[in-house]
Amino acid sequence: MSQLHVECRTGADLIADLPALARLRIQVFREYPYLYKGDAEYEERYLRTYADATDGVIVVVRDGDRVVGASSALPLAAETPNVIEPFKSHGYAPDRIFYYGESVLLPEYRGLGLGRRFFEEREAHARALGRFDLACFCAVERPHDHPQRPRHYRPLDGLWAKQGFVKQPQLRTTFSWRDLDEAEETPKPMVFWLKHLD
Numbered sequence: 001m002s003q004l005h006v007e008c009r010t011g012a013d014l015i016a017d018l019p020a021l022a023r024l025r026i027q028v029f030r031e032y033p034y035l036y037k038g039d040a041e042y043e044e045r046y047l048r049t050y051a052d053a054t055d056g057v058i059v060v061v062r063d064g065d066r067v068v069g070a071s072s073a074l075p076l077a078a079e080t081p082n083v084i085e086p087f088k089s090h091g092y093a094p095d096r097i098f099y100y101g102e103s104v105l106l107p108e109y110r111g112l113g114l115g116r117r118f119f120e121e122r123e124a125h126a127r128a129l130g131r132f133d134l135a136c137f138c139a140v141e142r143p144h145d146h147p148q149r150p151r152h153y154r155p156l157d158g159l160w161a162k163q164g165f166v167k168q169p170q171l172r173t174t175f176s177w178r179d180l181d182e183a184e185e186t187p188k189p190m191v192f193w194l195k196h197l198d
């Protein structure tokens with residue numbers, strides 16, 4: 001644990017880490033509430049969008065040489081239509097919004113402040129770009145009585161609120177993925193959270 005190192009990587013500097021980042025995401029997103037049956041090839045392709053997008057970034061945490069955490073962000077305008085559309089239809093200017101992708105940490109590295117650091121690094125990146133009024137991300141909504149919900153599951157809403165984000169129940173979309181117990185992908189309801197950067 002003494003060798004922890006956090007860095008923001010962009011563009012071509014991300015390429016060498018993509019396989020390790022894909023493995024990390026697949027491992028972490030098996031957990032509730034994601035329950036994601038990951039596919040390494042898809043994950044690498046998805047992560048490449050952060051390398052290819054102008055002003056995309058991934059905050060990478062290493063313990064020595066090993067990638068143990070990551071958190072991604074890019075301008076909302078570089079996202080797919082299902083992510084941009086809810087903002088357009090509610091009168092927001094997508095060009096003024098910075099989108100946070102996912103944060104993942106191996107369980108043994110949680111509770112050390114790295115989750116907070118992910119938010120700080122991505123916000124600093126957005127602010128340095130100087131053209132964003134808002135930061136946003138979205139979170140999956142599972143029914144409260146979901147059979148896979150661990151008895152002591154603690155939602156991350158507290159962490160997000162502490163970082164200055166407010167849930168926006170009117171801004172919603174769906175992401176499709178295959179749950180561990182599903183034969184094929186199904187759409188999952190996603191709700192956005194927003195923070196003003198001014």
Ligand SMILES: CC(C)(COP(=O)(O)OP(=O)(O)OC[C@H]1O[C@@H](n2cnc3c(N)ncnc32)[C@H](O)[C@@H]1OP(=O)(O)O)[C@@H](O)C(=O)NCCC(=O)NCCS
Pocket residue numbers: 028101102103104105106109110111112113114115116117154155156157158159162
């Ligand atoms: C999300 C994640 C990266 C957070 O990382 P972390 O290192 O455990 O978070 P931190 O230690 O920085 O905690 C930050 C703060 O949030 C609080 N917090 C952490 N988890 C929390 C939770 N589940 N609910 C409420 N508050 C929480 C901490 O107490 C801490 O508060 P403080 O600022 O007063 O000290 C990590 O839990 C993770 O990888 N989870 C699995 C994947 C995931 O759910 N990703 C998020 C959606 S993509």
